[in-house]
Amino acid sequence: MNPGTVSRRLPLVWLALHRRRRMLLSLLLGMVVFETLIVVIAGTIQPGDLFGAARGNPPSAFKAFSGSNGDISIASYPGLLGAGLTHPFWIALQLTVIGSLGAAAVAADVESGTIELLMTRPVSRRRLLAERAGAMVAASVLLNAAATLTIALGVAFSPKLRAAVPEGAVFTAGLLGCALAFSLTGPVLAVSALSRRRAYVVGAAVVLGAVGFALNFVALAWSPARPLRYLSPFHYYAPGDVLGHGGVPWAALGVLTGIGLLGLLAAFRLLERRDLAI
Amino acid sequence: MPGNGTGPVIELTSLTKRYGSTVGIEGLDVSVAAGEVFGLLGPNGAGKTTTLRCLVGLLSPSDGQVRVLGLDPVADHRRLAPSIGYLPGELRLYPELTGRQTLDLLAALQGAPVPRQTELCERLKLSRTDLARPVGEYSRGMKQKLGLVQSLQHRPAVVVLDEPSEGLDPLIQETFYELLAEETAAGRTVLLSSHVLPEVQRTCGRVAIVRRGRLVTVRSVAELREARARKVRLLFADGLGARPLGAAERWSPRWAGERVELLVPPDQVVPAVRGLLAELPVADLTVEEAGLDEAFLDLYRSEDGSDGSDHTDGSEHSDGSDHTGGPTGGRPTDGQLPKAEEKS
Numbered sequence: 001m002n003p004g005t006v007s008r009r010l011p012l013v014w015l016a017l018h019r020r021r022r023m024l025l026s027l028l029l030g031m032v033v034f035e036t037l038i039v040v041i042a043g044t045i046q047p048g049d050l051f052g053a054a055r056g057n058p059p060s061a062f063k064a065f066s067g068s069n070g071d072i073s074i075a076s077y078p079g080l081l082g083a084g085l086t087h088p089f090w091i092a093l094q095l096t097v098i099g100s101l102g103a104a105a106v107a108a109d110v111e112s113g114t115i116e117l118l119m120t121r122p123v124s125r126r127r128l129l130a131e132r133a134g135a136m137v138a139a140s141v142l143l144n145a146a147a148t149l150t151i152a153l154g155v156a157f158s159p160k161l162r163a164a165v166p167e168g169a170v171f172t173a174g175l176l177g178c179a180l181a182f183s184l185t186g187p188v189l190a191v192s193a194l195s196r197r198r199a200y201v202v203g204a205a206v207v208l209g210a211v212g213f214a215l216n217f218v219a220l221a222w223s224p225a226r227p228l229r230y231l232s233p234f235h236y237y238a239p240g241d242v243l244g245h246g247g248v249p250w251a252a253l254g255v256l257t258g259i260g261l262l263g264l265l266a267a268f269r270l271l272e273r274r275d276l277a278i
Numbered sequence: 279m280p281g282n283g284t285g286p287v288i289e290l291t292s293l294t295k296r297y298g299s300t301v302g303i304e305g306l307d308v309s310v311a312a313g314e315v316f317g318l319l320g321p322n323g324a325g326k327t328t329t330l331r332c333l334v335g336l337l338s339p340s341d342g343q344v345r346v347l348g349l350d351p352v353a354d355h356r357r358l359a360p361s362i363g364y365l366p367g368e369l370r371l372y373p374e375l376t377g378r379q380t381l382d383l384l385a386a387l388q389g390a391p392v393p394r395q396t397e398l399c400e401r402l403k404l405s406r407t408d409l410a411r412p413v414g415e416y417s418r419g420m421k422q423k424l425g426l427v428q429s430l431q432h433r434p435a436v437v438v439l440d441e442p443s444e445g446l447d448p449l450i451q452e453t454f455y456e457l458l459a460e461e462t463a464a465g466r467t468v469l470l471s472s473h474v475l476p477e478v479q480r481t482c483g484r485v486a487i488v489r490r491g492r493l494v495t496v497r498s499v500a501e502l503r504e505a506r507a508r509k510v511r512l513l514f515a516d517g518l519g520a521r522p523l524g525a526a527e528r529w530s531p532r533w534a535g536e537r538v539e540l541l542v543p544p545d546q547v548v549p550a551v552r553g554l555l556a557e558l559p560v561a562d563l564t565v566e567e568a569g570l571d572e573a574f575l576d577l578y579r580s581e582d583g584s585d586g587s588d589h590t591d592g593s594e595h596s597d598g599s600d601h602t603g604g605p606t607g608g609r610p611t612d613g614q615l616p617k618a619e620e621k622s
Binding site: 005006007008011012014015018019112113114115116117118119120121122123124275276277 | 355364
């Protein structure tokens with residue numbers, strides 16, 4: 001299909017992705033370049049040169065930057081690769097997709113008035129939200145797939161990294177990334193379903209991401225705040241642990257998916273009841 | 279097509295819409311029959327757009343009931359929407375989509391064939407080149423033409439148009455009036471809101487006049503004009519200019535040099551003209567039927583003794599001005615209703 005041709009089957013998905021195609025391409029490119037840098041840098045460090053090798057391990061709060069709740073230090077190959085999946089740049093790219101497409105789901109159309117054209121057609125509110133959620137999930141999956149494939153290629157070509165990372169762990173980490181994105185997507189869609197200003201939705205995405213990360217960091221750094229870590233989605237997102245030990249963290253995947261589904265459910269409920277014009 | 283085909287196509291019963299403490303529309307009762315072109319008249323902010331948005335299911339009424347083709351526009355949205363064509367008052371489009379993509383997108387959402395798309399584009403002078411350009415580059419008039427195409431392209435049974443001729447040039451306006459006539463000839467129902475009174479006078483059979491969210495009256499355009507005073511214009515040739523007119527002073531004379539205009543009730547026109555010709559050196563005389571604009575303002579003034587301006591909550595013009603009176607003393611200019619406020 002010509003990318004400029006309107007999809008007759010999923011016109012609202014097409015609209016959301018078509019309008020942001022240049023932004024999405026830029027983000028994908030940015031993600032690939034960033035993860036390439038991470039794997040190249042990690043691959044060039046000799047085991048003896050890892051900065052944790054000769055000295056003591058870095059403070060435990062640094063685990064927030066390696067994506068670990070356990071024993072994976074940032075001063076290790078899995079920790080370094082995990083850092084590529086929890087770095088503020090990685091988070092910023094994810095939040096840009098979620099904030100932008102989340103705002104476009106409902107709030108931006110209400111704010112600009114274009115909702116009047118869309119929702120006077122035989123389109124149910126559920127379909128509007130379902131197609132827009134589909135566009136968000138598709139964009140998030142693409143972004144995480146770009147990161148995952150780049151790291152997977154880097155690991156495949158570097159014997160040191162290949163020796164340190166269990167087989168399949170990179171893809172599990174990518175799946176966990178998708179789950180984290182989904183856990184933010186649901187609540188952001190709920191804000192969009194309720195709001196009439198796109199700025200509120202973008203703000204909500206930034207707050208959820210930044211506060212979530214900060215909360216996890218503080219909980220790791222300061223023992224009295226440790227119980228707070230359960231409130232952060234980043235507590236359940238530990239790619240460093242997955243890259244270090246392998247296995248599938250089903251519980252964490254379940255929690256992140258559950259948060260996303262709850263948010264999505266709230267979004268459907270909120271959209272059913274609201275007025276669609278200002 | 280939904281509905282049983284026997285009752286009114288559009289029925290508003292005590293329709294009320296509030297936005298917090300602000301009243302958009304209150305207790306509106308209106309019924310529109312099949313094949314009718316019905317006008318909703320009132321200055322900006324009177325509640326026209328709110329009413330239309332309730333009709334197409336974008337807003338849920340706070341109270342009262344809306345039925346279109348016997349269905350609730352919110353609860354039965356998916357059943358009703360295929361039969362509705364809607365042109366928003368403030369048409370907003372996706373600026374990066376081309377005209378063609380916009381029409382295709384809306385047709386895809388309509389989920390039905392659009393047999394009139396090509397014909398409408400041709401008649402409204404939207405060329406292939408125009409349709410290949412991004413909508414963001416369109417003028418106001420071109421966007422409005424695109425809006426008209428999307429509202430009519432699927433042959434809807436009910437057409438709801440919010441200020442449809444805004445931005446259209448006179449030639450395209452003529453085409454639009456032809457299209458409206460064809461719609462009604464085909465038995466379709468049209469509800470349009472406007473503050474352009476000549477347009478309403480030309481296109482509508484009946485009108486509802488609303489002010490401050492309340493219904494003032496529902497009447498046929500002919501009735502409104504019949505009840506309105508006639509304009510009697512006299513020209514004197516003696517060079518004396520303004521002078522006392524005796525008993526005719528009660529008909530609000532407006533002097534302009536040697537000319538005077540009187541507003542005479544319809545049942546007194548003949549005796550008035552006889553008396554004036556008998557008593558004064560009249561060189562020329564014309565009697566003109568009043569337009570809808572003056573009938574409208576008469577009704578507005580008689581409702582509360584105001585000059586026709588309308589000020590609902592929090593919706594005055596940004597410059598704070600009252601656009602109704604001005605130098606014409608409350609008479610409309612260019613057939614436009616006063617733009618007293620923003621839409622509600």
